[in-house]
Amino acid sequence: MSLSSDSNAPLAGTTVLDLSRVLSGPYCTMQLADMGARVIKVEQPGRGDDTRAWGPPFPGGESAYYLSINRNKESLTLDLKHPAARDILDPLLERADIVVENFRPGTVDRLGLSYAQLGPRFPRLIYCSISGFGQTGPRRDAPGYDSVVQAEGGLMSVTGHADRPAVRLGVAIGDMTAGLYAAYAIALALLARQRTGRGQFIDVGMLDSVVSLLTYQAGLFFAAGTTPRRMGNRHPTIAPYDTFPAADGDFVLAVGNDEQWRRLCGAMQLEPLARDAKFATNEQRVLNYDTLRPILIEKFRAFTRGQCLETLLGAGVPCGSVRDIPEVLADPQLAARDMIVSLEHATAGTIRLLGVPARLSETPGRVSTPPPRLGEHTEAILRELGFGSERIRVLRSEGAI
16 A cells, blocks of 8 residues: 555645656655655666666665665656657646656756746646756856766865874765655645645756855855865864774764863773863864864773763763764664565565654654555556556557657
8 A cells, every 4th residue: 555545744745746866856756755645766667767877785676775865755667758648747746746857958958848838837836956066157057967066066075184194984875865855845835735726846956955065164165264084983063072092982072062071081080081171171172173083092902892872971071982884774773763674575575674764643654565666556547547458558669668
């Protein structure tokens, strides 16, 4: 049973025509599907979403990458360039509340599927375009890839150590942030449509999305005119807020105020530091951090990571272990929060996926159906639109579906 049939879900009764592929668009539509929207994912016949080929691993012949971002959706194979494509798309558009696409700007115009072309025909349609640099500006036509926008959006310049090259984040933060902004904007557009009765166009650029994450780094530049630099794991305005080595591994210390600092000093028998004027306030600790850090390293290295965490957490000092992915996914806290879910996939068998992080008390989202096989729902969707067996056979023989 599709999640769209769950009348208690926030977006129940909402239909999304998903023309996107790879990550930013599918990540957006997965958020909508998790909250009850019916998402019809349109894929190229015979090939599908690019991520179906990204791997290894390929459990049961399915890409683990694809499986991670396409649950709760239906797959319709359709060649958007085929002359018969509009015979299928137009009745879908009549039923759709939302269209999501992440082609390079101009592509949907050539396909006759831009908002300028569809909006007058479907005035209630909410149309979301995700692209590398947005639909306006001198760089609108440039291709947008996550590593490019991480670099050009400034994230890489502040990630890594000062004496080493800039580092890309270990996840595609540009794609996923754009996807989250797109889902957020779509929810707002749905709310606005309740008031106005009209849909609207949503333009999300990956560069804009990444730049919005600079927050205090941009604020430091605006205020002082100095260029933020790579500082490893330390924080530019809070100390000690950094990674420290214990005897058997690293942990993160996040002292956010002076009271927490005094607790740390008491717990680790560092009372003289609490009384030292060079470290008494956060401002002084930031200014004198090059002196403070070696003292803390020497202290922490005398204990195991577990001993440090137990002592500090017991004193109310925020800290945590630097964990690898298997350690994270084995955390009982995540199990208690249903952040690891298992589903049965027709070819991949039992698969594990991440859960839904936004928890609504009255209208929760959920992971209901596994990511679809390529074209799994094509015939059912066409029959829903009134296509008979012979017409479906002809469309398939012509390569339209």
